[in-house]
Amino acid sequence: MAILHPPFKGGIKGEFRGISFKLRMFSTRRLCLWYHSPMTDILIKGRSLTLRTVTPNDTEAILGVYRACEDFLVLGPEPKASLEMVQKDLETSRQEGGCFCGIFDAVGQLVGVVDFIPFGFEGKPDTAFFSLIMIAVPSRNQGTGNKTISLIEKEIIKDKQITEIRSAVQVNNPAAIRFWQKNGYRIVSGPELQPDTTIVYRLRKKLV
Numbered sequence: 531m532a533i534l535h536p537p538f539k540g541g542i543k544g545e546f547r548g549i550s551f552k553l554r555m556f557s558t559r560r561l562c563l564w565y566h567s568p569m570t571d572i573l574i575k576g577r578s579l580t581l582r583t584v585t586p587n588d589t590e591a592i593l594g595v596y597r598a599c600e601d602f603l604v605l606g607p608e609p610k611a612s613l614e615m616v617q618k619d620l621e622t623s624r625q626e627g628g629c630f631c632g633i634f635d636a637v638g639q640l641v642g643v644v645d646f647i648p649f650g651f652e653g654k655p656d657t658a659f660f661s662l663i664m665i666a667v668p669s670r671n672q673g674t675g676n677k678t679i680s681l682i683e684k685e686i687i688k689d690k691q692i693t694e695i696r697s698a699v700q701v702n703n704p705a706a707i708r709f710w711q712k713n714g715y716r717i718v719s720g721p722e723l724q725p726d727t728t729i730v731y732r733l734r735k736k737l738v
C-alpha cells in the first residue's frame with residue numbers, strides 16, 4: 531500500500547514498497563509520476579571527459595556555461611542566463627529525481643551541463659529521460675555532446691529494466707534536432723505546446 535506524505539508544492543509525495551515517489555502536476559493537462567531514488571552522486575570518467583554531479587561550488591561556472599549558451603536560450607522564453615535560472619533548473623532536477631551533471635574536459639574545466647532522469651520518467655520504471663544538454667559555444671563541434679550522451683546511455687542501460695530513453699527538442703532548434711537524430715533518437719510526436727510556451731517534439735530511442 532502506498533504511504534502518502536503531506537502535499538509538497540505542486541503535488542504529493544509518498545512511498546510504495548519502500549520506493550519513494552512524487553506525484554506532481556507537470557502542467558494543467560498532464561499528471562506525471564516519478565519514482566525517485568535517494569540522491570545518487572554520479573561520476574563517469576571517459577577518456578577525455580568527466581561527468582559528475584555538480585556541487586554548490588560549481589554554481590558560478592555553471593552560470594558561465596549558461597551564458598555561453600544564450601544562442602540556445604534565445605529560442606525560449608528566457609533569453610538571458612541568470613543565477614536564478616541556474617538555481618531553478620537545479621531545483622527542478624532535484625524534484626524530478628534527475629541527475630544534474632557538469633561536463634568537465636581533460637583539464638577539469640566545466641564545458642557543459644547535462645541533466646537526466648535515470649528511470650521512472652512519467653511513472654514508467656522502464657523509461658529514462660534527458661532533460662537538458664548544453665555545451666558552451668567554444669567547446670562545441672569537438673565531439674563533446676556525442677560522447678556525453680553515449681557515456682550516460684551506457685550508465686543508464688546498466689539498469690536492465692530500462693527499455694527506452696526519451697527526450698524533447700524545440701521545433702525551432704534544427705541543429706539540436708539533427709544532433710539527437712544522429713544519436714539515434716526519433717521524433718515520436720507532433721509539435722506540442724509546453725507550459726513555458728516552447729513548442730517541442732518528443733524524442734525516443736528504443737533500447738530493446
Ligand SMILES: CC(C)(COP(=O)(O)OP(=O)(O)OC[C@H]1O[C@@H](n2cnc3c(N)ncnc32)[C@H](O)[C@@H]1OP(=O)(O)O)[C@@H](O)C(=O)NCCC(=O)NCCS
Pocket residue numbers: 599602663664665666669670671672673674675676677698699700703705706709712
Ligand atoms: C546540441 C549540442 C549539445 C551538441 O553538442 P556538441 O558538443 O557541439 O556536439 P558534437 O561535437 O558531439 O557533435 C556535433 C558535430 O561536431 C562534429 N564533431 C564530432 N566529433 C568531433 C571531433 N572529435 N572533432 C571535431 N568535430 C567533431 C561533427 O560534425 C558532429 O556532427 P556529427 O555527429 O554529425 O559528426 C550543442 O550544440 C549545444 O549545446 N547546443 C545548444 C543547446 C542545445 O541546443 N541543446 C539541445 C537541446 S534539446
